[in-house]
Amino acid sequence: MIRAGLLAVMMLATTPVLAQEAPAVAQARADAQALVAKEALIEALGGMGAVDQATRVTFLKARKTASPEDRQALDAIWAEHYEPIDRRHTERLKVLLAGRGWFTPEEVGQRAADGAFHIVNHSPDLAFQKEALAKMEPLVAQGRGPSGYPNLYDRVAEQEGRPQRYATQRARCVDGRHAMPDNVEDPAGLEKRRAALGLQTMPDYLKGLDDMYGRCDPPKG
Template sequence: MLDAGLRDELLRRMERDQEVRTRVPLSEPWPEEVHEECWVVDTDNTAFLKSVIAEHGWPSHDLVGEQAAHAAWLLVQHADQDLEFQKSCLRLLQNAVDAGQAKPSDLAYLIDRVHVGEKRLQVYGTQYHSPDGILMPRPIEDPERLDERRAQVGLEPHADYDRTMRELYG
């Protein structure tokens, strides 16, 4: 049964997350105050999501709707200050994907985020960085089969994603 209050709160929190992150044009470096505000928002969202998961489990499509389930993924994706929490959400999100209650592409992004946090090779090529001011994907395992893996989870070919990333952030 849909929990409209939880759905609305997840969507509100996603909106706030994105408002802070898009305040500065993507091609410009963030001022320190934006980094600090982002940290405050992420810390608060992580605590909120931990309480939601403790009470309800992973916020599934049936519980909060598809858009708010995606919002829950976004909140955990941005919980970089708590890698252990992100790792614990991998299993929950995998179970939700297996039950048709979450998007495989969301799981792919979280897998890559956790791998990067653990200083491992990413699987789907979703995470980028800008060493020396040049936007590039973080190291990827088995790059020859990257597009095959991306297609399996509903992601576009990496060349298309790379082009979009460079248009937005490069």
């Protein structure tokens, strides 16, 4: 009897499971396997993004109320300590982005996708910024582009000597307050273009700059 019982247990253990998983369970299993396969990528993007934002929060907190003279000293600290981080992040992101499309929240989660965008937006490498911009544009056409896409578009345009499209870069300084840039294409259509991509109105955006950066410095010379 003991041998017969043992044999029955062994047969059950080796018999294929005929019942199929419920669709929700099967999908959860597939999602878990896909996530585990991307664990290193998600950690890399999220980690670099966290460092990118921490450096800027720390720096802007010190700079916001500093005098013009102290701001020059702070800019030197930025160049010494934080610019090398941006360069290292750029080189690492180039490797992660090679041969693939732009990172989406559906693929890597919102935090990692945001991290990837912050890195390329702050990259000192114009050619790499243009490459990333081109990878984002199909997503933008589908309404799935990164929320910061207008910032990167304008940043690239400015570096190439072209007008900004969304007025996100280098606001003018008027009486210590931020004002609309003067190098904007089709100013009459600006608010419509900004609204189409979910951006604030210009008055609200400029007020946000004042709140974030404090009194602005007029151009030197």
